[in-house]
Amino acid sequence: MILNLTVLLLFQLSGEVLARALALPLPGPVIGMALLLGLLLARPAVADRLRETASALLAHLSLLFVPAGVGIVGHLGLLEQAGAAILIALAGSTVAAIAVGAAVFVGVARLTGRADD
Amino acid sequence: MTEFAEIWSYLAQEPLLWLTATLAAYAVADAIFRAAGRRPLVNPVLIAVLLLALLLGATGTPYGTYFEGAQFVHFMLGPATVALALPLHANLARVRQSALPLLAALLAGSLTAIFTALGIGWALGLDQSTLLSLAPKSATAPVALGISENIGGSPTLTAVLVILTGIIGAITATPLLNLLRIRDWRARGFAVGVAAHGIGTARAFQVNETAGAFAGIGMGLNALLTAILVPLIVGGIF
Numbered sequence: 001m002i003l004n005l006t007v008l009l010l011f012q013l014s015g016e017v018l019a020r021a022l023a024l025p026l027p028g029p030v031i032g033m034a035l036l037l038g039l040l041l042a043r044p045a046v047a048d049r050l051r052e053t054a055s056a057l058l059a060h061l062s063l064l065f066v067p068a069g070v071g072i073v074g075h076l077g078l079l080e081q082a083g084a085a086i087l088i089a090l091a092g093s094t095v096a097a098i099a100v101g102a103a104v105f106v107g108v109a110r111l112t113g114r115a116d117d
Numbered sequence: 118m119t120e121f122a123e124i125w126s127y128l129a130q131e132p133l134l135w136l137t138a139t140l141a142a143y144a145v146a147d148a149i150f151r152a153a154g155r156r157p158l159v160n161p162v163l164i165a166v167l168l169l170a171l172l173l174g175a176t177g178t179p180y181g182t183y184f185e186g187a188q189f190v191h192f193m194l195g196p197a198t199v200a201l202a203l204p205l206h207a208n209l210a211r212v213r214q215s216a217l218p219l220l221a222a223l224l225a226g227s228l229t230a231i232f233t234a235l236g237i238g239w240a241l242g243l244d245q246s247t248l249l250s251l252a253p254k255s256a257t258a259p260v261a262l263g264i265s266e267n268i269g270g271s272p273t274l275t276a277v278l279v280i281l282t283g284i285i286g287a288i289t290a291t292p293l294l295n296l297l298r299i300r301d302w303r304a305r306g307f308a309v310g311v312a313a314h315g316i317g318t319a320r321a322f323q324v325n326e327t328a329g330a331f332a333g334i335g336m337g338l339n340a341l342l343t344a345i346l347v348p349l350i351v352g353g354i355f
Binding site: 005008011012015026027028029030032034036037040041044047050051053054057058059060061062063064065066067068069070071073074075078082085086087088089090091092093094095096097098100101102103106107108109112 | 139162163166173174180183184188191194195196198199200202203206218219221222223226227229230233234237241242243244247251254257258259263274276277278281282283285286290293294297299303307308315316318319322329335340341
């Protein structure tokens with residue numbers, strides 16, 4: 001468990017260092033994910049070691065967004081004044097993006113003969 | 118016996134109280150979510166945020182004080198993002214197999230998310246600073262904050278808009294995709310990850326493992342694409 005968390009943190013750290021050193025537009029953790037994927041491809045046995053820790057973290061992914069979400073208390077003034085417009089823009093845009101993304105995926109999968117089994 | 122006010126003034130300065138409150142609020146929210154049969158509308162993030170916002174309001178605690186404690190939870194977003202490599206690795210054969218639909222859906226979903234947010238917001242009269250904060254809202258929180266700062270939006274407002282987007286995506290995805298009769302778990306997960314980042318991904322994992330893995334990929338790829346597209350689009354409009 002401790003070793004596994006250390007591995008995850010080391011990859012995040014490498015990602016942060018790379019992002020800054022190369023001025024990449026990506027956040028460190030996303031680069032860390034790509035680097036870890038590279039290691040898993042080279043050494044598939046590592047995946048078996050990390051699986052339990054990763055599942056435990058990902059099972060409660062929702063919890064990790066709560067602190068940032070509570071930041072809403074700092075914007076109550078704007079929400080009071082323009083909350084309806086913001087919510088309509090967010091809901092309209094999110095629903096449209098999910099619908100378009102999923103429809104394009106299914107459409108292209110059919111065209112290229114890669115529909116799921 | 119020590120005065121309650123004294124105990125409170127001690128607790129209010131320590132990270133322990135708000136760290137505990139964050140976990141407790143989430144435990145309550147998750148229990149409600151399970152009791153409601155995991156219905157998407159009873160979103161655990163939404164309930165936990167509401168409980169904590171009410172608690173901060175009732176105790177007159179500023180967000181900065183709250184975050185001193187909650188930052189330990191917030192910090193775990195980093196290692197959790199790295200851990201997404203595992204489901205991605207487990208599904209890699211299917212990812213390779215669906216590279217074309219995946220890239221097409223990424224581009225379509227990302228562009229739709231940015232243009233519809235700006236378009237609807239502009240039509241409803243939102244000011245420029247709010248529009249700029251809104252543009253990167255489908256990217257995962259740390260990326261969206263960086264973009265917002267670079268283009269002159271408000272990063273803290275963007276953080277809230279990102280979370281709200283995730284919650285809306287998590288609530289609407291299942292009924293919306295059922296309505297559209299899209300049954301392919303890859304397409305369902307991927308579209309939700311692109312449009313609603315980590316909260317959408319968390320929701321996808323609750324529904325189906327393949328959908329969750331594809332949502333994680335959608336989130337990662339859209340973080341990259343949004344970081345490239347939003348400055349270009351915003352630079353062309355404003």
